[in-house]
Each structure stands twice: as C-alpha cells, then as structure tokens.
Amino acid sequence: MSDYGHPLAFGAFLTPGNAEPARVVGLAMLAEQVGLDLVTFQDHPYQPAFLDTWTLMSFVAARTGTVRLAANVTNLPLRPPAVLARAVASLDLLSGGRVELGLGAGAFWEAIEAMGGRRLSPGQGVRALAEAIDVIRQVWDVDARGGVRVDGEFHRVVGAKRGPAPAHDVGIWLGAYKPRMLVLTGRRADGWLPSLGYLQPGDLGRGNTIIDDAAREAGREPADVRRLLNVTGRFAPVGRGPLHGPAEQWAEELADLALSDGVSTFILGSDDPEDLRRFAAEVAPAVRELVAGERAGDAAAAAIPATPGGAGAQAPDFARPPAGAAPLAVVPTPDDGVRRSAIRAWDEATRPTGPAPDPTRTYSPHDQAGAQHLIDVHDGLRAELTRLYDLVEQVGAGLVDAGTARSHINTMTIRQNKWTLGTYCESYCRVVTTHHTLEDRGIFPHLRRGDDRLAPVLDRLEQEHHAIHDVLERVDRALVAFVSVADGMAELRAAVDLLSDTLLSHLAYEERELVEPIARLGLT
Template identity: 60%
Template structure:
C-alpha cells in the first residue's frame, strides 16, 4: 500500500477511569507536555466505572492549551446525531479548533440496549451510522438557509436550526473493521481509526484496499482519508523484545513500515503510564518524524493535501497550482476544498478566488507574494476581511489571507507599547489589553481586522479623546513588493512609514504593528433612538452638540429611512472615555434634546465589552455599494441635502462618525492621512440595484464635502483619490509608489498610480 503523505499525528488512548479522575486528566496533561498531538478516550457510557467521555473531553480541553482531543470512538447509539453535532461544534469552538470526532456504530449492543439505545444488528448499525454522519455534517453546514429537516430509517430531524459552525473542519474518523464499515469509511469519512490487535480479519492491506476502492467509486482520492492506529500492549526496555516492546530505535523500525507501506500516519498508544507516554513523545516522536521525512524525501512522496478529481476539476486555468512552493502546500484553500466556502467571501462582498493562501508568518507572506506575482492574476490581501470596500477578495485571483497571523502582545505595560499582527480582530485586541488597563480606539465593530484599519485610519469610539488608530502606530513590519521584509518607523524608511499611515495597502503587506495604547478601563456607553423625521433640524442640533461636547465624548450616529409608514429614525451611540459617572451624565444628557426619544439606555462598561467581536461568518452579506465623505460641519445646507437623501427611499442607511478633538491635534503633514480639520465622516450605503440612484443623490452632497475615508468607499473612480489624498499628499504618494511598487502589485486597495518621473528605489539600508 502507498504512503498517503499525511503529516504524522502522535498521541494517547487513555482509559477514563472514574475512581481516579484527577489521574486521567493528568495523563492528558502529560500527553501535551511530551509534545504529543492528541489525547483520545474510550467512550463506553454503559460502564459505571468510567467517566462520561464528553464531559471529560471538555474538562481536558480546558486544562490544556495545544492538545487536540477526541473520543476513541464515540458510541453513536447512545448519542443522538443532532445533539452530538451540536456538542462537537461547541467543544471545538470552546477549545479553539482542537476537537476531532472519532465515531463508531456502537460496540456491546446488549449494554447499549440496557441504557435505552436501539438494539440494532451490525448491518443496521452501519446504515444508522451513515444516516447520522449526514445529519452531523448538515448541522454544521450553516451556509444552508432554512432549518435542517431529515426523515430516515433510523433517525428523524423534523425541523432543527443549523449550527453552530465548528471552529475548524472537524475530522470524522470511523472505527471500522468489517467490509461494510470500511466501504462507508471510503465513501464518507475523513479517517479510519482501528486498533492494531483487531486487524487480523481482514488485515491491514485488505482493509486499505476496500477503503481505497470505495473512495474511488465515490469520486474521492484514497489519500483524502487519514489512517490512524491504536496501539495497545506496548512498552520500552533497554534490549529488544516483542513488537513495540523494546528500545526507541526498535519502535522506529517497527512503526516506519506502517507509515511507508500501509499508509498509517497517526499512532495512539493505549498505555496509562506517564513514563511510557513521555518516552513516546520525547524520544520516539522526534526520531520517527525524522525517519519518515528522510524516507519521504528519498522517495519523492508528496506530502501536501490530497485532492480528488472532482476537486481538481474546479481549479482555474489561469493559475499554475503545481508551482506552489512546498512550504505553502498545506496552507492553501482551493475552490473545490471543503473550507473554500469559509474563505472565499469577505463580510460584505462575494468572491470566487482561484486560491486562498492562509499565511502563518512573515516568511509565508514573502513566499505567497512571490508565488502570486508569478501568476499574473489579481492579488488581494485580507486581514479581517470585513471592509466595505470589497478589496479583500476577488474573482479568479489569489487572496493572501493573514487571519492566522493574529498574535497580540503587550511589550511594555508602563508605556502602553503593544505589538499586534494584522489578522487579529479589534475586539480581541481590546480583550487582550483589558487586563493591563489599556485600550486602543479602533472603529465601532470588534469583528474588523487589524491590518486594514491600521493602514487606513481608524475613526473609533474614543477618537475625539485619543485620536485615530493610526495616530498611535509607532512602527510596522512590512513585506514590500520586491519581497523584502522591512521594519519601518520614524527613523527607518521614514517616507514609507509616512505613507503606511493612511495609504499602507498600496505599499506592501504589513505583518505586524507596534502601537502605543493608552490607559483606560471603563467608559460610559449610551445609545439613544430618536424620531428624526425633522431630519435637517435633528442633524444640525446633533452636529452642534458633538462639536461643543468635551473631548471625552465621541459619537456615532446612523440614520434609517422610514419603514412601513414609520418615522425616519436615528440611532445615536455615545461613548464618554472616562469612568467619571457624574461628568459623563452631564456630557451625555444634552443629546436627549435632539428629537423625540424612542428609546435610551446608558451604562458604565469595560471598553472591551462594547466592541466584543461577534465572530460573524463572512458570506458577502453586507451592503456592497457605499459612498464616503467628510464634512467640516453639519451645516443647514448639508443637512437639508441629507434629509432628501434619507427620505428618498433609495438609501438604506447613512452613518456619521465624529472626529475633531484629538484627531485635529496631529499635524496634517505627519502622515498620509491629512484630514485634520473635518469634524464628521459620512457614509451612505444601499443595495446594488439602487446604486445608480445613490450616485444621483450623492452628487448633490458631494460639493459640500471635503475629504473621503477609503475603507467606506466602494467606487474605484480614480478621481476620488484627490478626496482621500488632497495635494500635495497625492503627488508624494505617487512618487513613493514609483519607488516601492512601480509595477503596481498592490493595486486593489484604491490604487495610487506611480508617478512617471518617480525617484529610483532606495538602497536596502534603513
């Protein structure tokens, strides 16, 4: 049989003994400390001497940080598939994607029946398992609209809400021995999980043959199915003994053929002995991995993901998939892959890229960029993938996805210096900073990724008190168009650092930011819903109150058109960036006079709580046409134009964000963002079918605007560049574009064309 090229997984098979639960958990902790990958546990609910396996799995996941967990194998007849799917997804979410689903048709049928389970024949058990497997995956498939409904021979789901979606693509591994179960494994499962001692009939080779033939008949590649093996009655001794009963080198000699000739790539030892576990992880593991890598290299074995003919048929002709660097082979998602639906879209826009490369390090970014440049297709860079501008996905191109680069580190609590990678989300940043008494104003939505916002602006809930997010960026690590990794700050590549803060997406891929956070914990947070039918009057009053408010007050306000004969409504969000309740009340109260109040609430809350990330699934569900501008003041003239817009029925929402205060303190020439006199950013958005009418309305407001916020603009009209970057800023950016990206590699983020008379590139030294 072939070596299927899967990455080695090594772990334990632990007995969930109820009389000493602390030791059971300790064995899992030893498993993790020994650098093993996974701890698995028997699931025999009818055994009164055993702990409940799924309760135990949750406890072990909470007590460890890296270790994957699984039942070995789940007793399906006593765990209804709909509930099992929900439990599995919950455990996967709680553990950060560390759960796998070992699943069996159910051993010991009399004991199962004694607990109330169905009394099924072996053949019926296999058919019930196949039904259950379909239900489980349908529960996880939250992309399907409507409830899950299923009526089978053994299971019925009349009407169930789908979800939650697991944190990762949970592998379903079947404990299978007989031909019918082996064929089901080949058709439907992600892995085969037998025990070595039970493989005599049929043997390994015959079982693998059955699985492979069933896979091919189902249009799958045999290599899609991982082969895992439980090993019992093993031990170590200084001299050679029985099978897996000798020194480390004997173990390696005896396990190696199982990898190279029988296709197994995971070994789970069933010995509840800390010493054996440590030796297996600390000595056998490294030696076996080295031997397998050496033999695979000599044999030229492909070790990347295995894809079926059906999946391969969905590849795009314009991309040379075979030219992908080996270092990235396990970090890509293709159109036919199961994970593709999770990564193809942004939050607001639909996309169908030819390839998504999920980078995990700056080195990955360098390799991904070099490969993407060689393909002559569109290149999109994604951090959080939320942006309204739609530039973090594409059709037929390559997406360099930074979402796995999400580390957050406090470098110096005293000064507030932090380091944040671009794939982190701002809600997670707020949560990570809270224990240090620090915060960073960063928009209003915790699901937004760091990279896009920290290179564009960041008009946040505390902007008038502390300024824009980019005002606090002190350094960045960036991969530029020619593949160099640079650290830029005020003294190293200062021109590039200047451009990075406001137009960064045009100049490279930032792999880390350093920012100065500031000390703040609790803030006063209020929302007021107002009848804004007298829209112009309301706008003028709200605008005046914002400008007159103390700097601690920042306000966002959204206007919604009339619905079913109701009034135009305004939702005012107010944040007072301090925990002085009396001062906050005094500053917030005047906003109750802006119009007839429909609803109001106020509270003192930790800053991180008001920007908690909702963990939205990105499926292009946002408004995909929006226009962005800035106003010096909300004048009567502007307010009257806006009133006509919102009452036209053509606009679905308009949002206003306050600036002023600390935003105006930063000199306008200190960075590419130069909008230091405007008090309001304004956004109008609607559905695609209404986009032409949006432009007609916007053309009446446009003469009153001064400036534009790139992240909220979906138009790519080059004329809008001067709104975002008024001269002489734009000319300086064009010269820098000619210097750092003359061939316009980074051209999907409101591209700045290089100056034709731009200077020659600088030398490497910073």
C-alpha cells in the first residue's frame, strides 16, 4: 500500500471541441464555480475538430480566477520545448500562478508527421522528453548563469537567453505507462498522470514501485512525485461496476485509490455539466472525509505531514490540508446596499430569517470547507458580473469610435464586438441558472430535511431564484435588441444593472442565512 500523504485535489478533463467554442469555455467556468481545483484539456494539435489547447487555456484563464489549468497532456513532438517553456511561464504570470505542465512523449505518429513533426520510436520519445525537460527547466531558471545549453539528440538549444520565470513552481506531470517513461517520471518529474482506462489491474502499484525506486536512485523522495489520475465513469442510482453507480460508490473507490495507490489528484473526464457538479459537490467532499479519517486513524499515515514540504512532498498550492475543529470562521459577504436600477424585483424587507447559530458549536475542516464552498461559488459569480460590466463599457466605447469613423471596417468591428458580448452574456447567464438549479434540486431539499426551521428562508430563496430567472430573460431580450438595432446599449446597460442589483442582493442574503446551516448540515 502507498499513501504519500499529499492533500487531495479534484479536477476536470475536457474536450476542446471547436464546433461550439463557447461550450468548453463554459464548462471550464462551471468547474471553477462548483469548486473543482483543476481544469485540463486534451492536446491534439493535428485534430482539426479541436481548438488549439494553449490558445484555449489562455482564453479560459481570462474567464476564471482561481482554478488551475493544464494540458492533459501537452503534445511535445509538435511544441518545441524552449517556446513551450516561455508560453507556460507567460500564461502562469498572466493568470497569477495557475498553470501546470502535463507532458507526453507523443502518439498518433502519422498525424504528427502530417503536421511536420518527426516520428520517434518509443525509446527515442523518452530520450526526447528527457531533453525537453532539461530545456524547459533551464529556461525557467533565471538565476543560473549563462544561457540555456542542451545539445541533445533531439533538442538543441545552445545559448538561448533564460526566462521568463513562472509565477510559481510549475509542476511537470508526465503521462507515462511503460517502464522507461516511469523511470523518467521518478527521476525528473513532479507528477505521474496516467488514465485509469489505459491501466490493467495492478498497474498503479507496479508503476509506483518503478517511480519510487527511480526517485531514490536520483536522490529524491518518492513523495516528491505527486500521483494524478484521469478517471471516467457513470453516475447511476445503483452500482453496476467500477465507477458506475451512486456518488457514495465513487467516493469509496477513489478513496481506496488514494490510500492504496497514492493517488491524490482525481481528474474526471466528462463534458457533462451534471457530472462535473456531482463530482465536485458529492464525490470530492466524501473522498476527502474518508481519506482524512483513515489517515487520522493510522499512526504511520498520521506521521506523514499533510502540508506542503512534509516528507519531501511538493504539494501544489491547490491542495487543502486538514486542520482541527474550531469556531466557524467563514464570513458571509455583506450587502453593500448599492442599487443601480430603479426597478425592484422583490421587497427585501419581507425576507425571513433562519435560526440563530449556537455560539458554542465548533466545526470540522470538512464542515468549514462546505460553508466556504458556497461563498467561493458566489465569489465566482460576482467576479464574472464585474467582468460583464467591464465588457459592456468596452463595447460602448467601441460604438462611439465606430460611429465617428463611419467606416465599413469599424462597422464590422462593432458587429464582432456585439456578438462577442452576446456570447459572453449568454454563457454567464447559463452559469447563474445552473447554480440556482443545483441549489433548488439538491442542496435546499437536504437543508430542509436537516432543519425544518430553515423552511421559510429556503422558500424565499427559491422564489428569488425564479425572479432572477426573469431578470436573466430580460438580459436575453436586451441582447437581441443590442445586436439588431442601432442603439441597444441603453437597454442592455439597464438590464445588466437590474441583474447586478438582484443577484448581489440575493447572494448576500443566501450567504447570511445558509453559511452556518451548510457548515452544520453539510451540502448533501
């Protein structure tokens, strides 16, 4: 059994299809909203049905604020390592340190050759990957003297200037299956990232042994290599096989992988929004609780620190280490009282209040995390609302310039800006609707069953959700006017102002009334 003591993390593995470009962006935003730690994307540059992964990641980074991003895994034969190193560092700087680097030796060689890449044998692929890691790490090492020097068999970078350095210590995770790749992972990488569907029973244990031995031979600790795993499955009312059943079954199976095979990051391969929501809201908290309980009850495992740096571990920043029970420290966001619209969707004075909290009660880390999750999701909605306002103002300024110029080119720019704004607004409105649907169908019934004193508050919150839906419909109507008439900006601004008033007021009320009940009763 192998438990390296790494804090757990959960992510999404998305398909970068280009048929509906906004869909994959919306899924990434949803992953952040529901509380996942990581969003990853396939990288197949030869696939014409896909968006370019690194361009997509840049776009997603601008639409999100906390979630980590990575290619799963980067197709190295079509991405020169020196250029890739600077792309990774640049995006890490722009995103505030939210990028990790998954790397693969290459596959689908006919397609790679068709794109101008070089076909490599398995042995050559491993050697080329080792050279690429040297190049990448040297580019990032801005404190070393001289230029980058790797005069390799496949990659030759002699004298290139170093930099920029990433904003944080970017993890290099290798998609490895065969012994030579596993040895390279143990010697040089920060993480092992296979897919469960490509593994046979016992492969995780055998792979861990190879990685651990290689790490020790290189003077490293086995815990220096984080173990990540791509997983797929189906949620169902009853169990029908591995990762095919209810969330409780998923949690037990993933917890076993964490405790027996050392996996600490689980990445769900699914483009279904409901799967992402259930994985974040039901599976992830249960896995954390099961693993924390087993670790606390096992003296040997408890001796391994669960914080970054313990036992040689290099846990990513997105990990959440456990702590002891304490008074509730999660603070609801207050309503600042600012209103932009003259319209009122409801009478705030008639809002009911819930039961007063017990001032002597303490809450476990899991309890506190559930309450914080609500605020984190709401903060994401608030941040997107701010970006929406910024985008409206930018488009407004563009209309003035275009109207002055009265040129065909500027007219086309106006049209492009309008549709860009429309797509973004529609995506944002879908995120808000999804969040409220999740509450109405899942969290609220659970809270109602746990404490019937919350019923008046929950009833009111559900009523406000319906009112917010009507406000979102008004935004949709304003968007139609905006792209079809000469001056739809005033109507659009008024609709977004009303959305801001209703949404911010509602989020503050919901946090005020539900933070403590969620900490006390849980999310599910």
